[in-house]
Amino acid sequence: MNTRRGLVLAVLLVTLAVAGGLASAGDRGVGGSTTAAADKGVTAVNAAAVAPAGERPGGCSVIDRRMDLYAVELPKDPVTNQIRLGYGLTPQTASYPGPLIEMIEGQCLAITLHNQVPQATLEQLRLDPNHPIGVSLHTHGVKYTQMSDGTVHSNSFVPPGGSRTYIWYAQPRNTNTGAQGTAGYWWYHDHVVGGPHGTPGIRSGLFGGLVVRRQGDPRPDRTYVLAFGDRQTINLRRSSEADTCDEQNPVPGPTCVVAKLGEKVEFLVIGIGDDMHTFHVHGHSWADTRTGVIEGTGALANSIPIIDNKTVGPGDTFGARVIAGESVGPGHWMLHCHMQFHSDLGMSTTFHVLDENGAMTAHAGHAPANPVQAAPAGGGQDAPAHGNHG
Amino acid sequence: MNTRRGLVLAVLLVTLAVAGGLASAGDRGVGGSTTAAADKGVTAVNAAAVAPAGERPGGCSVIDRRMDLYAVELPKDPVTNQIRLGYGLTPQTASYPGPLIEMIEGQCLAITLHNQVPQATLEQLRLDPNHPIGVSLHTHGVKYTQMSDGTVHSNSFVPPGGSRTYIWYAQPRNTNTGAQGTAGYWWYHDHVVGGPHGTPGIRSGLFGGLVVRRQGDPRPDRTYVLAFGDRQTINLRRSSEADTCDEQNPVPGPTCVVAKLGEKVEFLVIGIGDDMHTFHVHGHSWADTRTGVIEGTGALANSIPIIDNKTVGPGDTFGARVIAGESVGPGHWMLHCHMQFHSDLGMSTTFHVLDENGAMTAHAGHAPANPVQAAPAGGGQDAPAHGNHG
């Protein structure tokens, strides 16, 4: 069908268009790129052959794309000594957040999840000794049947050493059928590790960003996934752990948010855990729309809010799209939770905007010195919580 | 006036159009329907004659509709032993949440509230022994004068054994006058029981949903009112109490959220109490608009966010409109607060999507087993957080 072919072509264009151009070209700032997955297509098809197959949701007549995702155990958190798990396109590249997955409306994606987390680790994370042992993949925004729900009751999870194929359908907007479309900024996460809502799995690192684009959507130069979570963390880190950029040679990643002047940057902001947060970035603002920009003109376009601070609760996601340094110039722009005691405890990082040549300008001073975190093993300083903030 | 007549006609059409078709036909899933109120119109007029009459807000020249509402004491909560109150179209059908009230813009509704809650119960709920004893009806979204505010300072509440008529005007949008309209998803609640903000009244169950529709709005097949509140509750219940659906013979109601494949379902989500929550449903999403759908086309329609998770604070309300099982099929779809410790403590229910014939498909597994709630009498296990703000 012509339309379907057009979509697939567009997907290929996406992966080319987003190739970055900083110190580490080709890395879009999040621990991996789905371009890699496309290269691994053949292998993935084989893996799917042995994995229990998910059902296709209505409208997904053909699988357009396949990829593998590995759930593995990572080294413990260097500050809190907590268990860390991660999803990766390969076991070696697993990270928290996991790889950014990009889709385009119309696409049907089969993801084979391989659970390589040791059984003993999963047992240790259980809230209840009768809870089953496994890892899953639950996603927001796109369409999937109960077989790809990633929950215990639907039996759609993966025991240690096993694998399972989940099918996601980025259902397109269709004004004839009333389908509203699935384009948006979403996230995927475990829903099984440790309890029926995957709380210990998410807390350990089993989450990542999903962006579904619509044909014609503006394309970013860089995407950063920023999960605002418990213990005043961004991507599970805080204080000096949250910003590890080397000023001389910044390598974009979950703890190094950097762009050159004029680059189009999108932040995929995710709320995780038990707490409310507000996402704020200095010097930059975005439109409170699906795409983060205002498209169109007229009275209604005129009335769309432009914001620079947004409440994000657990499970909420949105895209904040900015042009790096536009009007305001290069510099070390603070990016933090505006809940004051959260930022004071280190829930803050920096959006480093380099000049056109990729150098940090001298006059902008030094990056903010985040307080060094005094963190007892096994927990860390938690929210003094609305307690005594007199 | 022609326009007014057109509106009244439309209201009658509403009550016909929303008649459901599941096991218990005619019940739209919320403990009662305003259709019943229409039948009781004559009685209501008599009652109003003896009740102190509210003032009509500007624009409400004629009362289009009358109904009675009874505030009664219900059996104590079976788990926590807390006092439970409810509003009902009759004393026998009172429930928490109270009956869904539907209006259409242009309509003027007179509601006579009869306070049948025993004086001793109201005294027991007081936070302050000098606070007056009574029950009231305060609403959101529509227009009312101070006489229908339902507050202590305006003396617009009802002592035990008394009655009072409140007048609500669903002011229409009028681009000439600049009136913005009152169509939306709202709630009504007590504002007097126990304290000047009705906190103990709301906590005991004195709240319900109000939907104001605009002519031309899409009509749902079913409406469920879901109040997200303290102690990790949905409609004041959690864990197994929150989902009491009988799989063989589901009866739609506040603790049984069920629909057939393809039915248009709207969730009226209400935040109550002292806490923040996030509303999430698996497999389904909605537009972040007044109606929950995207109407129109073009660049702006294209930029409206589609979401499947939304922050709701106390007093916030919104409509999440979905097509049951669309693309994703029948199944037991989890519906929960995404604040992880809330869902882990049982703030979770199930959106049961039956097949076209009204049967639960076999392959979808069993409904999620909510943890059985270990609940000490007189309180129950509270949030380890948000501790003792009773």
Next chain:
Amino acid sequence: MNTRRGLVLAVLLVTLAVAGGLASAGDRGVGGSTTAAADKGVTAVNAAAVAPAGERPGGCSVIDRRMDLYAVELPKDPVTNQIRLGYGLTPQTASYPGPLIEMIEGQCLAITLHNQVPQATLEQLRLDPNHPIGVSLHTHGVKYTQMSDGTVHSNSFVPPGGSRTYIWYAQPRNTNTGAQGTAGYWWYHDHVVGGPHGTPGIRSGLFGGLVVRRQGDPRPDRTYVLAFGDRQTINLRRSSEADTCDEQNPVPGPTCVVAKLGEKVEFLVIGIGDDMHTFHVHGHSWADTRTGVIEGTGALANSIPIIDNKTVGPGDTFGARVIAGESVGPGHWMLHCHMQFHSDLGMSTTFHVLDENGAMTAHAGHAPANPVQAAPAGGGQDAPAHGNHG
């Protein structure tokens, strides 16, 4: 340039158009007006000559307007005995919140901040004895370079006795360049006092409202800045301190929210501190848009939510625009946080709507009696919430 001249003219029209007409004509309800600043232009230019000059952000080719802002120490809070600081257009008129600053898109504003807060007071507010001593001006929404960021790391703060000029550019929407515009409801605040996020500065009172208008935006008759913050406060006050209106002779201000029937009133709602809140006003509602009203018609205009309750987290700001008493009439309309224990503890004030003659109607009863706050010195009863959910 013609366009620029048109903008400047429009600014002058703004300041004329918003002159109020209540008991204290000319006061728009917030401790000062930028009209005063315009009168002081010549002085401000001189002051700027001796203050370190900020950089101009891109697009700001000429400074259109200059003003002075003084940071001073005010008398301690009468209830809690906490330190109070304020910004003022003069040292004598400093207040919390500080003066409302209004801009129009296209305008470039230079503000010279004079730090008159005693060094000993700033030392007392430090969270860390190594933190530098100073006061700053950080703003939301508009454009500024690192030199006007108001942060420690950019060295853009003011030591005691010093002054510094900050430059803000209300970048206009430009559909050619893709600039999205800066029109909106924002706030400005200290970012340095006591710690790297200015938490003790904000908590003491160093914040104020900023409104950026777009040409053609609807103009209000009155603007009230309402900061919802910690300890269940509105503008740092609660209970009887939050509503000090004299019914016979109301003087609009941060603790007296009053208007005549039919006046266009905008509430600039700001979230500050460590906690979530929900803003609710009785009898009135607004559109959830940039301007608080719906402009335009058609299916999309039709789908914009009208709300009367909105979640506001720290750093969030929005404009709630209402017509005083429209349809509902004069009266004492409650305005409160709908988080129940917040309102019960006194996070509530009154929107006093007078009749056309500026008198309070008799039938509306008395203003709500806020509970008298039993407040121990140095703290007050804090939220017992958000305890131990680690």
